[in-house]
Amino acid sequence: MADEDHGEEEQGAHGEAHGHVGRRMNVPLPAKLELKGNLATNWRKFRRMWNNYVIVTRLNNEDNQFQTATLLTCIGSDALDIYDGLAFEDEDERNDIEAVLQRFEEFCLGESLGPASPFINLRSHTSVLSSKMALIQSCEAMVYNDVYRLTFDSSMLVDWLTARGIIGNFAGACPRCGTGELTRKKDPSYGRDGLVWRCRVKSCGQKVSIREGSWFSGSHLTMCQIMKHLYYWVYKTPLHVIQHELKVGSNSTLVDWNMFCREVCMSVIESDSEQIGGPGTTVEIDESKFGKRKYHRGKRVDGVWVLGGIERESRQVFLTSLPDRSADTLIPIIEKYVAKGTTIITDCWKAYSKLGQLGYTHLTVNHSEHFKDPETGAHTNTIESTWRAVKNTGLPASGTTKALYDSYFVEYIFRKKYLSGAEDKYLAFLEAVKKVYTPNMDRVIERLETKPSLERQPLKVKN
Template sequence: MPVKLKDIYQKSADLTCLIQWLIGLNVLIDLNGETCKSCETGKFGLRKDSSYSRDEHVWRCSNKKCHKKVSVRVGSWFENHKLTLEKILLITYFWVYQVSELFVRHELEIACQTIVDWYNFAREVCTCVLEKESEKIGGEGKVVEIEESKFGKRKFHKGRKVEGVWVFGGIERGSKKCFFTTVTDRSRETLLGIIKQNILPGTTIISDCWKAYDILDQEGFDHLKVNHSLHFVDPTTGAHTNTIESTWRALKKSLPVSGTVKSLYDTYFSQYCIRKKYLKDSSDPFLKFLELIKSVYNPQILIPQLTSDKPTSPKKQRHVLLPILSPNINDSMDDFDI
C-alpha cells in the first residue's frame, strides 16, 4: 500500500516513531551502536534530548566523559532547516502529488515563500538525479525526435510583453528517455553540440526542416525531415514529430501559470523528466521520491567521519585476589576492581 497523507500524520504523532521510520528508510543517519570517533570507546545511541533541538532526539555517545551529540538531521534532506520533520515531509508529499502552494499554505500555516523554497529544493533534487544518472539516449535501431520550442511568449500577441526562452529537446520513442535544455540561440553549433552530448551515434533522428539540422547526416546519424508547412507526416518516409509535439504540450502545461523565473526553467524540465521516468508509474511515488532524495542527500556517507574504525579496547576483566601468602602477590592497586 502506498503511503497516504493520514499515515504521515499518524507517524508524526509520536516523534520517536517518526524518526525511527525515517532511519529505517535511510533518509536519516543511523549511528546506533557505532563507536564514537571523539573518545573511541563510547557507543552512539538514540536518546531523547529536548535541549539539543526541536527534534527532541539526538545521537549521543554513551561515554559519560564524552557525551558527544550528533543531530538526527546531519547530512540529510532535513538538515539546517527550522521546520519540523513533519512539515518538511508533508511539503515533500504535497510536491510529489502536485498540490498547489496555496493549499499547502492553508493546511500547514507556513509562509508562501517557504513553500516556494521547498518546491525549488525538490526540483533541485530532480536536476541532481538527472546529472548523476546522465546517459545518452537513442542508438542503433532507435528513433529520437528533436525540436525547439519557445516558452514564455504571448498568446495572440495579447497581454504583457514576455521575452520568452528557447528550449531544445529530444525524446526517444518507445521509452521514457528524454532531455530538455534552454538555449541562448538556435545556431548549428549550439544545437549540434547538444545533440552529440545527448544522443548516441547511429540513432535515427527525426526533425523539422530547420537549417541547423542539415549536417546531421554527416555526423553519424540517420536523419529524416518533416516539412511542417506542407504536412505533419512525411508521405514518403512516414516520419513525424508527434511524440515530441505532445511532450511540449504536457511540459508547458506542467509549468506554473505565473511567476516562473527564466533561470529556473531547467529545473522545471528536470522535474518533468523525473516525474515521467520515476514517479508516474511508481506504486508509491512518495517513497520513490524519498529514494531519489537519499541518492542526493545521503546521510549514511557521514558515518565514517563520525565514528571510529579502530577496534575498541577489551573490557577490564575482573581480577581474582591471590592468597595473601602467595609470593606472586602484586601490591599495585591496579589489580583490585574498585
C-alpha cells in the first residue's frame, strides 16, 4: 500500500513537472532587451515582461542556473556582450538569477557606472566600454542616462567627440619637428582630461591639447561637466539646478557657459541669415517692451523696446532691440530683415508711414478701434502671439543690458528654427557647436607660430 502511495506521489510530481514544461512551451519568451533609445525605459519594460513570464511559467521553481540560462536565451546577443563584461564574485554568482538581474539593472539605470565600480571587471572593461559606445552611437535620441554613460569615462567621451568632429583628431606628422608623429597619450599632469596629443620623438616632445581649437578650449571645467551642462541648457534647466548637479561652486561660471551657448546661436543665425518675406508673402511687424520697471535712488529705469517681425507663411522671425522707436531707427532695420515686394502689416505708429514708398505693400490696423481691420482684414495677431511666446521663455525680467537682450532673442529664434523640429535637440546643438568651432591642424600650426591663445572669455556686448 505504501509502495502504491509512493508511486502515486512520484507520478503526481512528474505530472506537475510536465505541466510546468508544457506551460513554458506554450508561453513565448519575452522579447529581447532593446538597446537603442532610452535604455532605462527599455530595461523597465523588459523587466516587467520577464517578471510576468516567471509567474506564468512558474520558472522560479527551477534552479538558478536554469533560470539564468532562460534569461540569457531571450535577452538578445547584444545584451550578452554586456553580460560577458560584467564581473561576478564567482561562477555561482554568475549563474545566480537575482545577481544577474541586479547587475543588468545597475548597468541600464546608470547607478553603478563609475570608474571604481566593483561591478565592472577590469579585464573586461574595454568590452564594456565598447558596448556602451555602441549603445550611445546607435541612439537616435539621447536622454540624460545616455549622456551620463557617455561621460563617466573620459577616454570614451574623447573618442565620441573626436568621431563627431567636435574635438580635433591631430594624429599625424608633428607640426613642430616634422619627423615625429602625434599620438594620443595618457598624461594626468596635462589638464583635467588626462589625455594629450604628444610627439613620439623624445627630443621634440611637442604636446597639443585634445581641446585645441574646440569649444572646450580655455575652460577650467572638465569636458564631462561641459557636456552635461550643454544637455541641461538645451532642455532649459534652471541655473541653480545645474549648479547643484554639476557641483560647480561659482554661479558666474555657469552664466558664462550659458552665454557661450547663445554665442553659438548668434554665429549660426548670422551665417545662415536671410531676409524673410518677398512677393506673395505677408510679414507682421510690431514693437514690444521687455523688462520690468525698477526703482533705484528715485530714478525710474524702463525696459527695452524690441522690434519683431514674423512671416505668416514660413513662421520665420526676426527680433532686435531698439535704442528708440523713430523712423530713422525702424526703417533701416525693416529693410535689412524684410525683402522688397512683401506685404507688411503694422499698427498705425507714424514711424512706419513711409513703408509703402520703399517697395512694400503696407497695410495697417488701428488697435485703438479694432484688432482686425474690417475692410482689409489686416491684423497683427501672429506677431502678438510671438511676443507672448518670447516673454514666456525665461527671459530676464530686469537687470539685463539692452544689447544683451539681443542674445536672448537670437536664442529664441535659434531654438525655434533649429531645435524645435530636430529629432534630437542635444545632438542638433552639438552640430551647431561643430559648425562654429571647427578644430583643425592649421589652427595648431598658427598657435605654435604665435603666442599661446588666451583663455576664451564670454562675449562682451557694448551697451
